[in-house]
Every structure is written in structure tokens, then in C-alpha cells.
Amino acid sequence: MRHKIKFFFKVYRGGIFVIFTALITGCVNSSLVPKQQPTPATTERFSPQTNSASHPPSCQTEQLSVRKVSTNAGAGNVAIIYAFTNKSSLPCNLYGYPGFELLDSKNQPLKGVKVIRSSSPYSAKQQSLQQVTLAPNGQASFDIAYNHIRDVGQSCPTSVKIEITPPNAYHHFTLPETINACTGKVRVRPVQPGIIQ
CATH class of the missing domain: 2.60.40 (Immunoglobulin-like)
Known part of the structure; x- marks a missing residue:
């Protein structure tokens, strides 16, 4: 994510007042975008039945x-x-x-x-x-x-x-x-x- 920030300062006697203005531009955080649900083909690829062929689970009684x-x-x-x-x-x-x-x-x-x-x-x-x-x-x-x-x-x-x-x-x-x-x-x-x- 890329941000552009601009700062504006005004100096007065007896103190400094800072006016902070931030202008943010750039791409939207991808983590805020809902993830697309996997397609049935993707779900099938990683199904327990397929995994058990190469990495079988522990035997249950x-x-x-x-x-x-x-x-x-x-x-x-x-x-x-x-x-x-x-x-x-x-x-x-x-x-x-x-x-x-x-x-x-x-x-x-x-x-x-x-x-x-x-x-x-x-x-x-x-x-x-x-x-x-x-x-x-x-x-x-x-x-x-x-x-x-x-x-x-x-x-x-x-x-x-x-x-x-x-x-x-x-x-x-x-x-x-x-x-x-x-x-x-x-x-x-x-x-x-x-x-x-």
C-alpha cells in the first residue's frame, strides 16, 4: 500500500500550531476485501479423501x-x-x-x-x-x-x-x-x- 502525506505548518508567536492534513491515496488494503470462495473443483482437490491416499490419518478404533x-x-x-x-x-x-x-x-x-x-x-x-x-x-x-x-x-x-x-x-x-x-x-x-x- 502506498500513501502520500502532506504536512502544513503555521507558526505563531508563543507557540506552534500544527495543522496536519493527510491525503491518502493508493490501493485499498487487500485484507479488507472478502476472499473469493473456492470453486467445487478446488474443494475436491483438497478433500480429505484425496489427502488420505498420500497421507493417511491415524487409524481410529x-x-x-x-x-x-x-x-x-x-x-x-x-x-x-x-x-x-x-x-x-x-x-x-x-x-x-x-x-x-x-x-x-x-x-x-x-x-x-x-x-x-x-x-x-x-x-x-x-x-x-x-x-x-x-x-x-x-x-x-x-x-x-x-x-x-x-x-x-x-x-x-x-x-x-x-x-x-x-x-x-x-x-x-x-x-x-x-x-x-x-x-x-x-x-x-x-x-x-x-x-x-
């Missing part, structure tokens, strides 16, 4: 299903693999650790058990955080591990159900599951593409 894949035990340790499947018609992303909670018979968090995020529970193979894009019917998995060896006379905290929440989601799945976490710790690893071997 409603888009997924979850199931137990397998259980392995050895040297007192138990590892369970769970898999998410994208049951929707659009791709989505999973990144990071799922939420995992042990529940008692009253559907309350099991007391005396702490869930710990870990990259390598009871295993020499570490699993790094990585973004997993799930196409429709695509699968991703994670595993949990705990120790079920109890000392003589020890009563281990035992779950009746578990809650699984996909990474970056708010709602959870509830599954029946008996976990005897005798050490009071359950380790969970981050989501990986496909089914963990």
Missing part, C-alpha cells in the same frame, strides 16, 4: 478389529501377539505403542500390575517405532510379555479381561484374557507391520 494371534511360553516368560486389521475401505496409519490394560472381574484396572513400554521384552530382538500404513484388510501387530512363575505361597495378580487401545486413538477393545503377571509387570512393544514372527 472404529476402523479396526483386533485378535490374539498366538501365545508362546518359555523359561517362565509368556509372550502374546495381537493383531490389528483395517476393516474400513480407506487406508490409515498406526504409530507407536498401543494402550494395554489388565482388568479384574468387575472391569476395573487390575491392582498390583504395571504396564511398561519396552522395545525388547525378554527378547534380544528390538523393535523400533515406525509408522505402519494399513491398507484396507491390512494387518499390523504387537506383542506383550510377562513372567508367570510364582514364589511359594505367592498369589499372582490375574486378569479376567484386557483393554487394547490402538496408538493415538481414544476408544478401546475389550477381550477376555487371563494373564498371571506374577512379577507385577507386563511389557508391551510398539506396533509393527504385518504379523510378528
Whole structure:
């Protein structure tokens, strides 16, 4: 914006009176002009459906299903693999650790058990955080591990159900599951593409 300003001064004895006259010419501030609404073609170009193809959003619980894949035990340790499947018609992303909670018979968090995020529970193979894009019917998995060896006379905290929440989601799945976490710790690893071997 360009302004032209002219100043006129009149000096009188005992003081100065300034007569300020500003003549402003130039273009109108563009920010005051209402913006033109995008055409339907522009709206379609930047629609969420188009964006999701190249940058899928985080998977929401409603888009997924979850199931137990397998259980392995050895040297007192138990590892369970769970898999998410994208049951929707659009791709989505999973990144990071799922939420995992042990529940008692009253559907309350099991007391005396702490869930710990870990990259390598009871295993020499570490699993790094990585973004997993799930196409429709695509699968991703994670595993949990705990120790079920109890000392003589020890009563281990035992779950009746578990809650699984996909990474970056708010709602959870509830599954029946008996976990005897005798050490009071359950380790969970981050989501990986496909089914963990």
C-alpha cells in the first residue's frame, strides 16, 4: 500500500500550531476485501479423501478389529501377539505403542500390575517405532510379555479381561484374557507391520 502525506505548518508567536492534513491515496488494503470462495473443483482437490491416499490419518478404533494371534511360553516368560486389521475401505496409519490394560472381574484396572513400554521384552530382538500404513484388510501387530512363575505361597495378580487401545486413538477393545503377571509387570512393544514372527 502506498500513501502520500502532506504536512502544513503555521507558526505563531508563543507557540506552534500544527495543522496536519493527510491525503491518502493508493490501493485499498487487500485484507479488507472478502476472499473469493473456492470453486467445487478446488474443494475436491483438497478433500480429505484425496489427502488420505498420500497421507493417511491415524487409524481410529472404529476402523479396526483386533485378535490374539498366538501365545508362546518359555523359561517362565509368556509372550502374546495381537493383531490389528483395517476393516474400513480407506487406508490409515498406526504409530507407536498401543494402550494395554489388565482388568479384574468387575472391569476395573487390575491392582498390583504395571504396564511398561519396552522395545525388547525378554527378547534380544528390538523393535523400533515406525509408522505402519494399513491398507484396507491390512494387518499390523504387537506383542506383550510377562513372567508367570510364582514364589511359594505367592498369589499372582490375574486378569479376567484386557483393554487394547490402538496408538493415538481414544476408544478401546475389550477381550477376555487371563494373564498371571506374577512379577507385577507386563511389557508391551510398539506396533509393527504385518504379523510378528
